[in-house]
Amino acid sequence: EVQLVESGGGLVQPGRSLRLSCAASGFTFDDYAIHWVRQTPGKGLEWVSGISWNSGRIDYADSVKGRFSISRDNAKNSLYLQMNNLRPEDTAFYYCVRASGMATTFTWFDPWGQGTLVTVSS
Amino acid sequence: DIQMTQSPSSLSASTGDRVTITCRASQGISNYLAWYQQKPGKVPKVLIYAASTLQSGVPSRFSGSGSGTDFTLTISSLQPEDVATYYCQQYNSAPLAFGGGTKVEIK
Numbered sequence: 001e002v003q004l005v006e007s008g009g010g011l012v013q014p015g016r017s018l019r020l021s022c023a024a025s026g027f028t029f030d031d032y033a034i035h036w037v038r039q040t041p042g043k044g045l046e047w048v049s050g051i052s053w054n055s056g057r058i059d060y061a062d063s064v065k066g067r068f069s070i071s072r073d074n075a076k077n078s079l080y081l082q083m084n085n086l087r088p089e090d091t092a093f094y095y096c097v098r099a100s101g102m103a104t105t106f107t108w109f110d111p112w113g114q115g116t117l118v119t120v121s122s
Numbered sequence: 123d124i125q126m127t128q129s130p131s132s133l134s135a136s137t138g139d140r141v142t143i144t145c146r147a148s149q150g151i152s153n154y155l156a157w158y159q160q161k162p163g164k165v166p167k168v169l170i171y172a173a174s175t176l177q178s179g180v181p182s183r184f185s186g187s188g189s190g191t192d193f194t195l196t197i198s199s200l201q202p203e204d205v206a207t208y209y210c211q212q213y214n215s216a217p218l219a220f221g222g223g224t225k226v227e228i229k
Binding site: 035044045046047050059060061062095100104105106107108109110111112113114115 | 123154156158160165166167168171172177209211213214215216217218219220221222223
């Protein structure tokens, strides 16, 4: 069974940093691109960042560019999101999502992890 | 950047009704369009990809159509278990983008 398990969320003050992790299992991790998607409670979905199978292609939403950094460790079947200079508007559930193929584009999202909540507040 | 516009933002229909949701891309995306269903309290799951290909296990009452900039998700006969929010997503080019969502309720 394909599983994506996020961790690292919590309450953090504005301007501080947080690192999210995603542990993958049940599939060959380095055969797929992986993304982070966030959702403010009760609101819509926002794509945050994506990384190709070999880290050769990395993309970010304009809203997080320069503050967030995505990375992966294929030896550990893990995905990370380093979030710096956090803002209240970054408050959301963050989902780790597998792409349907190796590339960050031309591939849809399936499946989704259960998410981890990040709350940015003083 | 490509913007995705969904309509309506919400709808209420009776069991058995035919329901149609539309999604418009601000520029052409060929058929690189997916539809996701998010039931209350659950994570999203893919229903349709490549604009019209039904994901394995998804009931055949769901269908998708369109290409270029205009797309449609149709539920041929609405069922109580279809209560959810539906999102379209373009995966043609970065930054990837979702529509604002359509909340479907039973009348």
